[in-house]
Amino acid sequence: MRASILLVLLATGGCKSGTLESGEWGKLRYFGELVGVAPLLDTDDDLQLPLVLIPPVSDRNGNVYVLHQRTTNDSAVYVGQALGGWSRGCPPGEEPLPHTVDGDAYVHGFLGTADNTAWFWAGDALVQVSGETGECKQVLDKDPLTLTDLRVMAALPYIHETPARRTLNAWVQGANDAESRLPPTQVVVDLDLRRYVSYASFEPAVATCIDVLGVGGDPAESEGIVVFAYNLDDVRVAEARTLNPQGVTTRRIPLEIGSTEPFLCDDRTPEDTPEPKILGQIQASDSGVYAGLLSNGQLLSFTAGGGSAKDLPNFDVQGMVKDGGTLWVTGTAEDRPVAGEVLQSGEISSIIRWKSSEQAAANLQGKVEILDERYSPAEPVDWSSPITAIGTWPFITPYPLDTYAIETTGWLIAGPSFESVHVRTALAFGPVGMTVP
Amino acid sequence: MMTGLLFSVVLCLSGTANAADKAALIRTHGYVTPRFQAVFRPEARPVDQSRVGMTKSKAGLIFAGRIVPVWQFNIHFVVGDDTFAALTSAEPIDEDNDGVTDSVYTTTEPAIGNMVVESTVTYKPRDAINLKIGRMRIPFTSQAQSPNTDLMFPERSGPNETFLRGSDMGALVLTNLLDNRIQASTGLFNGTSTNVFKTKHQGVLYTGRVDLNPLGAFGFSETSEWAGPLLVGVGAGLIHNPYTAYDSAGYPTVSVTDTRYSISGRVSFYGLYVVGEYLRRQQLDSMSSRPQWGDGWYGQAGWHLPLGFEPMFRMGEATVDSSFDPRKTRWIDAGLNFYPAPKAKRADQVKITIHYLSENRVDEGERAQGLSSQVQLSW
Numbered sequence: 001m002r003a004s005i006l007l008v009l010l011a012t013g014g015c016k017s018g019t020l021e022s023g024e025w026g027k028l029r030y031f032g033e034l035v036g037v038a039p040l041l042d043t044d045d046d047l048q049l050p051l052v053l054i055p056p057v058s059d060r061n062g063n064v065y066v067l068h069q070r071t072t073n074d075s076a077v078y079v080g081q082a083l084g085g086w087s088r089g090c091p092p093g094e095e096p097l098p099h100t101v102d103g104d105a106y107v108h109g110f111l112g113t114a115d116n117t118a119w120f121w122a123g124d125a126l127v128q129v130s131g132e133t134g135e136c137k138q139v140l141d142k143d144p145l146t147l148t149d150l151r152v153m154a155a156l157p158y159i160h161e162t163p164a165r166r167t168l169n170a171w172v173q174g175a176n177d178a179e180s181r182l183p184p185t186q187v188v189v190d191l192d193l194r195r196y197v198s199y200a201s202f203e204p205a206v207a208t209c210i211d212v213l214g215v216g217g218d219p220a221e222s223e224g225i226v227v228f229a230y231n232l233d234d235v236r237v238a239e240a241r242t243l244n245p246q247g248v249t250t251r252r253i254p255l256e257i258g259s260t261e262p263f264l265c266d267d268r269t270p271e272d273t274p275e276p277k278i279l280g281q282i283q284a285s286d287s288g289v290y291a292g293l294l295s296n297g298q299l300l301s302f303t304a305g306g307g308s309a310k311d312l313p314n315f316d317v318q319g320m321v322k323d324g325g326t327l328w329v330t331g332t333a334e335d336r337p338v339a340g341e342v343l344q345s346g347e348i349s350s351i352i353r354w355k356s357s358e359q360a361a362a363n364l365q366g367k368v369e370i371l372d373e374r375y376s377p378a379e380p381v382d383w384s385s386p387i388t389a390i391g392t393w394p395f396i397t398p399y400p401l402d403t404y405a406i407e408t409t410g411w412l413i414a415g416p417s418f419e420s421v422h423v424r425t426a427l428a429f430g431p432v433g434m435t436v437p
Numbered sequence: 438m439m440t441g442l443l444f445s446v447v448l449c450l451s452g453t454a455n456a457a458d459k460a461a462l463i464r465t466h467g468y469v470t471p472r473f474q475a476v477f478r479p480e481a482r483p484v485d486q487s488r489v490g491m492t493k494s495k496a497g498l499i500f501a502g503r504i505v506p507v508w509q510f511n512i513h514f515v516v517g518d519d520t521f522a523a524l525t526s527a528e529p530i531d532e533d534n535d536g537v538t539d540s541v542y543t544t545t546e547p548a549i550g551n552m553v554v555e556s557t558v559t560y561k562p563r564d565a566i567n568l569k570i571g572r573m574r575i576p577f578t579s580q581a582q583s584p585n586t587d588l589m590f591p592e593r594s595g596p597n598e599t600f601l602r603g604s605d606m607g608a609l610v611l612t613n614l615l616d617n618r619i620q621a622s623t624g625l626f627n628g629t630s631t632n633v634f635k636t637k638h639q640g641v642l643y644t645g646r647v648d649l650n651p652l653g654a655f656g657f658s659e660t661s662e663w664a665g666p667l668l669v670g671v672g673a674g675l676i677h678n679p680y681t682a683y684d685s686a687g688y689p690t691v692s693v694t695d696t697r698y699s700i701s702g703r704v705s706f707y708g709l710y711v712v713g714e715y716l717r718r719q720q721l722d723s724m725s726s727r728p729q730w731g732d733g734w735y736g737q738a739g740w741h742l743p744l745g746f747e748p749m750f751r752m753g754e755a756t757v758d759s760s761f762d763p764r765k766t767r768w769i770d771a772g773l774n775f776y777p778a779p780k781a782k783r784a785d786q787v788k789i790t791i792h793y794l795s796e797n798r799v800d801e802g803e804r805a806q807g808l809s810s811q812v813q814l815s816w
Binding site: 018019020026027029058060062082083084085161162163164165222376377378403404405406408431 | 690693760
C-alpha cells in the first residue's frame, strides 16, 4: 500500500508541480518582428514609433493571443497555438472610432476568451479570433436587419459564458449617429450567432454629445462597466454604469471628472472632448472599488455610491493590477518597479517595491534561450539581454493581466531590432511567474 | 466495414474450431434499452431549454465464446447510444452579393459514432492469469469495469465520464489471486479514450489497476446481484499517458505527460450496494508551464428491497482546469429500479428504471434537470 501511494505521488509530482516561481520565465516563443521599438528604447528625440502591445491572453485550451496596435492605426492579432506554432497575424480591418485624436488608443484591449476563441475591441469593431486557425473577423459589422454599418462605441470586457451561449454587452451606433455623438443603443451580443439578441435605448434619450471614456469588467460580479460623459440640460454629466449579462443597467454611478460646463460638440469646429480617457481598462476589487488610470495623469476611482478623478501619489504611475481581489496601482519610483494598494476610499496606500517585476526583468539579463517558432521546425536561438516589450518593467500595464496559471501571467519581450524603412523588433511570448507585493 | 470483417473472421474461426474441437462454445447475449428522457435547461437558448423524447435508447449484442479452452473472444456491439450530427453538405452564402461569404448553409444527419464497445481476444493459460487484446474499456475505475447492463443508473457517473470515457485499443494482462480476493491488471493502450489524443499525437497509454476484496470475490456489477452477507472492496487505478505532438510538417513540438489516478471503495450487504470513488488528473508539457489539474468524486448507493424495488441515489462533483480557471460541475441523481421478474435466471434481466438527474455548472451558472425512464431487457 505504501508503495502504491509513493507511486501515485511520484506520478503526479506533487500538488503544484509545473508552475513557475515568482519572476521565473517559462518557454519563450519567438513569433515575429513587428514595426516599432520597445518602449524602454523609445526616446523623445528619435523618430521611431514605439511598439504598442496589449498584454497577451490565453484561452482554456492553452492558445495565446497577442494584440498589436500597428503604426497604421489599426490592429493585428497573432495566435500561438497550445501545442506549438503561430499564426501570421490577422488584421480585422476596423476603422478608428469617430473623433479619435492623437494620443487616444485605437486598440481598446481584449474582452475575454473561451475554449478556443478570444474577442477584442479595436477601433470601431468587435472582433473574434480563432485559436485553432488564427482567423479573425468582425462580429457586429452590420445591423442584421437594416444592413446599417455599425460602430461599436463600447464593448464591455466581461463575457458571460455558459454551455449554451456566450454573450457580452456593447453600445453600438450607425455610422452617421456615431459621427454626431447621438445616444447609442445598448445591446447584448451573442458571440456565437455574431449578432445582437436584445437591445435597449439609451437613457436619457435627450442626452447629447455622448463620449465613452472607458470600459471595464468584473467577472466576480458578472458585470461589465462603462464610463462616459454627456450633455444634459446644459450640464456636462459623467457617469459609470454597470450592466448584467442580460443587458440590464444595474447601477448608475455619478462621477466627478473635469468640468460640468457643456461640451460644444455640434459645432462645425468642435472642441476636443473635455474629459480625459481611461488608459487600458477599468478594474474592480472584490470590495467594490472600481479604478482606472486617466490620460491626464489622474486616477479615477469610485464605488457604487460615486467617485471622482484624483491626483496620484508622487511616483510615476503607469499601470494597475488586480491580485487576490485587491487592486494595486503600479509604476516606478527611483527607476525601480513599485506598487501601491487602492484603498476602499479610493486613495493609494504607501508604495512597496515590486520584487516580482524586478526579478522577471533580472532573469532576462545575459544570454536567453528563445524558441524560434516562426517556421517549422521550431529551433532554439539565443537573444542577448532581451527587454520587456510592454511598459518599462514586466507586468506594468493599465490593462488587466491574464491568469495564465496559478501566480503566472503571459508577457511579451523584445529582442533584436532590424532597420528596413521602419525599425522592426523581434518579439517573443513567455509565461512568467508573478506575485504582487 | 472493419468491424464486419473482424466479426466475420471471428465467426469463421469459431466455425473451424467447432469442427476441430468439441470444447468450442459460442454464446450470444444482448440487451435492448428504450429510454424516454425529458431534460430542462432554463438558462439555455430557447432551442435548448427543453429536450423531450426517446433519446439515448440503445441496443447491444454480445458474442462471447471459447475456441479452445485457452483462447476466448468477446465482441460487443451497441447501436443508438452515441450518435452525432454528421455534416452532409455545406454551401457558402453571400447574402449581400459583395463577394464575401456571410454564412455557410449546412445540412446534417445523425450518424453512429463508434458501435464497437469491445472486441477482444483472450489468452487464458491459467485460471489466475490471462492476456486480453483488442478494443475494450480501460479498467481505470471501479465503474469502468462494470458492464453496460450491470450499471445501477442508466449511465455511468458524470465524474467517471469526465476523466475517462469510451473504449480503446490495447493489451491488458489480468490476474486473479486468492479466489478473486486480489484482482489486478496492467496494460498498454493507444490513448484514444482520454479525450486528448489527436491524429498529430503519438504515444502509448500505460494503465494499472488493483482491487482488493478481503471478504471474498466481489465483481463489478452494480445491480442486485449482491444479496449475500458483507463484502468489501478497495481499489486504485493509474493511467500514465506520455505523448508527443507534431506540427503539420511532421516535426515534434511538445512532449505531454497526462497522469490520472483513481481510488475506490465498495461495500455490499444483503442487497445494499455502496460505491465511492475519487479521481484526479494532472497534465504537464514541455512548452506551456501551465499544468492542467482536475479532480472529482462521486458516491452512489442502491438498496435492493423485497418485491424487486431498488431505491438509489448518487452525487458527484468534478472540477477541471484548477490551475488557471476552475470550472466545477455537480451532479445529483436519484431514482428507483424495479425488477419485475425476480425469478428469472438473474433478477436484472428485466429492469425498469425511473431516474431524476440534475447537472449544475457551478461556475457558469447554468443548471439542467431531467427525468428519464427506461426498460432494459437483457438475455
